[in-house]
Amino acid sequence: MQMFSLGLDVGGANTKAVLFDNGKLEKHWLEYIPLWKNLKGLKEFLENVRQSVRPRVVGVTMSGELSDVFESKREGVRRIVGVVSDVFSGEKVYYFSLKGNLVSERKALESPYLLSASNWVSSGLLAGREYPECLLIDVGSTTTDLVPINGGKPDPSGWSDYERLQTKELIYTGILRTPPPFLKSKVTVDGKQVGISYEYFANMADVYRVLGLLAEEDYTCETPDGRGMGKEECMRRLARLICSDLEELGEEKIIDIAEDFRRAQILQVKEGILEVANSHDVDNSTPVIVTGMGDDILGKKAAEAAGFEEIIRMSSVYGEVASLMTPAFSLGLLVSEEALNEGRD
C-alpha cells in the first residue's frame, strides 16, 4: 500500500519538497519561488504537489519568514503556516520546531519563533543518524550552516538565526547568490589592489562558472543582469565589479579575480569552522559531513583548510537528493517514520 509522506522546506527564494513512500525516496521538487514577490507562487506549487501525489502526512520547515515581504518573522511564520495549512487542509500537517520535534498548526501559530529557521535542525538530525558525533556543514546557494552534532542531535551554541550569526554557526555565504564584494572589499589585479563596486553586478555563481567549477545547469538562480550563464557572460559580469569590462581587462585577469574571491570564501567558511569547533567538543578527528550544492567546492575545501581529516559527503550516505535539499529530505523521512509508527499503533 502506498503511503506518501512529504517533507517541505519553504525558503525565501527556493521551496524544496521531498516525497517518501513508506520510508523510501519517491520524488523531489526544487522550485524557485521568491516569496518577496508574493505568496501566490507558493500556494500554486503546493496545490500542484498535493493534487499530483496526495501525501498522507506533511512535515514543514522554513526559513522564508525572514523575507522582507513580511514585517516581522512572527508575521512571516504565520503567513507561511497559513498557506500550507490551507492547501493541506485534509492532510495531517506537522510543523518542525527548533527543538527538533513536530508540532501542530495551533502550536506553530502560538509560538512562531519556535519554527523560524528550523531547517538546519532537520538537517542535523539526518547527519546524526549515521554520525552521532560530527560536524555538519551545509553549503547552499545563499547560506552556510555549521551544525555540531552530539549524541545524534544538533548541539549548537545559538538557535535563532540572529544567535547563530553571532556564533558563526550561520554564515551568510553560499555558492550562487552571494555578492563577491561581501567577501572582500578589494581584489588584486596585476599586483595592485583595486576597490570594488558594491552593485549587484555579479555573484559567486559567476565566480565558480568562470573557474570551471560550476556547470551551467547548476546555476539555478537568476543572473544579476538577466543575461545568460555562459562563461563569457559571467566574465563580463565579474569585470563590471571593478568598473571595467572584458575588453579592458581580458580573460586572464578576470580569472585571477575569480580565484581571489573563491579563496576569500573558503577562508570565510574555514574561519567559521574553526570558531565553531573551538566552542564545541570538535577537533580535527571529528567526522565532518558536507552537504548542500556547495558540499564539494566550498564545504570540503574549507574543512580541509581547517585541518579536518575525515570529510564525508552526505550524498555518499543518502544520495544526491539528500544532499541537494537536506532539510526537506530529513523531514520527509521523519514524518514518513512517524506515519509508519502511527500505522503500527
Next chain:
Amino acid sequence: MQMFSLGLDVGGANTKAVLFDNGKLEKHWLEYIPLWKNLKGLKEFLENVRQSVRPRVVGVTMSGELSDVFESKREGVRRIVGVVSDVFSGEKVYYFSLKGNLVSERKALESPYLLSASNWVSSGLLAGREYPECLLIDVGSTTTDLVPINGGKPDPSGWSDYERLQTKELIYTGILRTPPPFLKSKVTVDGKQVGISYEYFANMADVYRVLGLLAEEDYTCETPDGRGMGKEECMRRLARLICSDLEELGEEKIIDIAEDFRRAQILQVKEGILEVANSHDVDNSTPVIVTGMGDDILGKKAAEAAGFEEIIRMSSVYGEVASLMTPAFSLGLLVSEEALNEGRD
C-alpha cells in the same frame, strides 16, 4: 535675449540636467531613470526637456555606460551618445571628455573610453574655479569621488573608474544606495559581534534615516523592500540585516547598529582621503571642497576625521543645485560660456 545652455549628466540610476540662461542658473532636473530597465526613459525625459526649454547648446557627461544593460562600456557610451544626439539633432551637442574638453559626436563615438565616467572631471573644474589648489570630495547617493585639484584642474593619479578604484579616488560608497554589509561584515550588538546577511535588506539611507540625519524627502532612491521611508520601516529593514526584526531587537539596538555602520562609512572615506592626500601635494591645510548630497553627513565628517582644517561646502559658493548635481551644473556653466564666446566671435 534668452540663450539656454544645458548641462546633462547621465548616470546609471539618475539623470541630472541643469539649464543656464546666458550663464545664469535657470532650472534643474533630477530624474530617477534606471538605465538597466531600458533607454526609453532617458529618451522620453530628454525629449520633454528639449520641448519645454529648447536649449541652444547641450553638454553631456556620463557614468551610466557601466550599467549592466550594456555588454561593455564602449557599447554603453555609444548607445547613450546615440540617444542624446538623436533627441538633440537640431542643437549643438558637446560631449565632455576625461581630458576636460568638449568634443563632437563623431569624436565621442570614435573614442568612447574618453567619455566614460568623465563626470567627476566636470565637477573638478567647478571646484577649481574658486579654489585652484584643493581637494574636492563629492559624496553622492552611490559613490564618492576624491579629486585633487591643481592649478584649477583635476590632477588625479587615475583616470578611468577602474584606475580610480585602485587609487581610492573613486570609492564605491554613498549615503543612499550602499548596502551596509559592504562596509563591514560584522556589527556589535550588546558587546557581541554578529555576522550580517548580505541580502539587500537595507541600505545606507535607512541607516541615516534611523539616526535622524536624512529627511524623508531626501531618500530619493527605492527602498530595498518597496515599503515606506518612515523611521520604523527603516528600523525593520536594518534589523533584518542580522536576521532579526524590530520585535526581537528593539529600537535601541537598531540605533546602535546604524551608528556602527555610519562610523564604518566615515572611516572608509577618511582612509581614502588619507591615501589620496598621501600621493598628492595635499596636506591638512589644503582646502577641502565638499559637495553632493552627502557633503555634510559624510564628506565633511570624513575630512574632519582625516585632520583637514578648512572644509568648504560647494553649496556655500555656488548654491544648492551646484552641490546636488555638481557635474551637470559645472558642464551647463561651461557650455553656456562656450556659447557666449561663440556669440562674441
